[in-house]
Amino acid sequence: MKLFVIVPLCAVLSFTHQALSDDMCVCELTNSGKAFPHDKLSTLEDNASKCQSSITRKMTQELGSLLLGLERRLPQLEEDVSTLEREDDGELYSVLSLHVIENELTEIMQLIDRLNSTTLGHQRLTTDTNKQLEDLKAGMQELEAYDTMQVAKRQKDNRRLRRDLDQCRNGLHPTSQPTQPPVGYCPHGQFLNITGPRVQTAGEYPGSHKYGAWGRDPKPAAGKESWYWMVMLTSGNKFAHYVRLYSSLSSLIVGVSVPGNVQIHAANPTTNTVQGPNVVLYGDALYYNCYNQDAVCRFNLTTKTVTTVQLPKGTRFNSKGNFCHLDECYPYTDLDLATDESGVWVIYTTNQDFGNLVLSKVEEGEPPALGQTWRTSVYKQAVTNTFMTCGVLYATRYVDKDVEEIFYSFDTTTGAERFNIGVFINKMSANMYSLNYSPVDHMLHAYCDSLMVSYKVLFQ
Structure with a gap:
């Protein structure tokens, strides 16, 4: 094992033997390669961590919830308007129906405003994140120049091979679909959101x-x-x-x-x-x-x-x-x-x-x-x-x-x-x-x- 460590180092290191006396020997070690930029690697790691924390699953769920809420409120508004049209007594029920419709319209406008602001925020975040990813990619490519033993390249090749192998195995043994409802099944579906007040x-x-x-x-x-x-x-x-x-x-x-x-x-x-x-x-x-x-x-x-x-x-x-x-x-x-x-x-x-x-x-x-x-x-x-x-x-x-x-x-x-x-x-x-x-x-x-x-x- 020692030979495999020493031989590659000879590409970047040189040794000078110097005899001072009969009982003393001194070797001078000179690094002929560039020093590895540890500070830059640390900066890239910090940037990657910040980039990862800036986009969360909750943000995507929020947008989905708003879209679903809007999708469900519009048919409800149509139904309430139909109810109002069917009522013709001009007294209590019409007043209540008008009040309900007014609340529906207010909530729909609030949903649209939140959807617009959320979408704009996501667009800005996407633009910023894309630039950060490009900067991270360029920085990592620059650091790969220091990988003279091609360790990182071989690790990437191994990960790609393992991924291809897993896909091959899954293709041979496809996952069977469950015949029974999943545990904790709710007849209405999964709890998603609260809207109102109604x-x-x-x-x-x-x-x-x-x-x-x-x-x-x-x-x-x-x-x-x-x-x-x-x-x-x-x-x-x-x-x-x-x-x-x-x-x-x-x-x-x-x-x-x-x-x-x-x-x-x-x-x-x-x-x-x-x-x-x-x-x-x-x-x-x-x-x-x-x-x-x-x-x-x-x-x-x-x-x-x-x-x-x-x-x-x-x-x-x-x-x-x-x-x-x-x-x-x-x-x-x-x-x-x-x-x-x-x-x-x-x-x-x-x-x-x-x-x-x-x-x-x-x-x-x-x-x-x-x-x-x-x-x-x-x-x-x-x-x-x-x-x-x-x-x-x-x-x-x-x-x-x-x-x-x-x-x-x-x-x-x-x-x-x-x-x-x-x-x-x-x-x-x-x-x-x-x-x-x-x-x-x-x-x-x-x-x-x-x-x-x-x-x-x-x-x-």
Whole structure:
């Protein structure tokens, strides 16, 4: 092995033997080649790293999301205009339809503006990146002149041979297409984006009740398919003892409640009444955090009876495991109830999980029971809210008073976690105190400082 090292060096090095005495021999080593420019190599490496970080997958996904959003909004606008043309009473419904169309046009213009600015930004980035790549290519070609042993050339040849070999193997053994849907399959497709708001209303009590929740029943009783519900925390922004019902979205917007309130108990608060804003309605029953308990209550709207589901020992409650952001924690948000295509879920945290989010399925039955449980690695007090779609948990965080970000997901089918969702929600008020997905119409219902706001969930 030593010969193979010494012989090539002779091309650039010369040795001079000099005898000084009988017992001493000195060799002078002279480098006849140019010194390798290490500083230039380091500069090229830095430039390559910057070039790689300047273009991310998220940027391409953002452009795709905007195009898909625009593609889906235009048919929706056409449908809304057709609805307006079919209405001829000149009163409530026409006014609402005009309001919906006005919102649609505003959102489409916003999408077009964002698409234009994003496209221009990408064009500038492409031009700059192309020049950087040309400079990097020229610099690397200049450095290859120092590769007198042709090591780099042989490495490139080897990589090309390996690539050709892999292509040959794949051609002989083509990958078979799966016959079953992939794990975690969602019938609507992959969660892609949030658009809106589609609806924004102060309802019957403008500015009166800061905390609350609203939405639709994903499994409504017969005759209640178009109904909406609302729960307001009427006692100290902490407690409630009734659910208020509306026969349609129009009734909710104009504040006409029929059949009115369905009362859990005359007193507020008391045993088994509502504590905290994170409540849902499913199967004609209200699910919520029981007053002063680490348990889920289910109030049957027909029989007016309450059953409870005890959560694991060590579950944090009574405002000890809230949703938070840097400036504020939302009181009594220890338990978050959510619905999706499969039923009801509860999101909470425990002492033994050191404050990380825990997710459990609430199984229907008499009485209901706690089903399978999953543990995540996201800290609950770094989250402002959660919701479920197709068995996937999504978490939001506060960006500023105008924007909330869906940043995290946990797939209960695969156990996969992601911290880079990067979907942003335009807020109508600084704080979202409750957030829940409705699989009936693929809407996300938010209660924000007494405002009721809904967003459209887009699937790919």
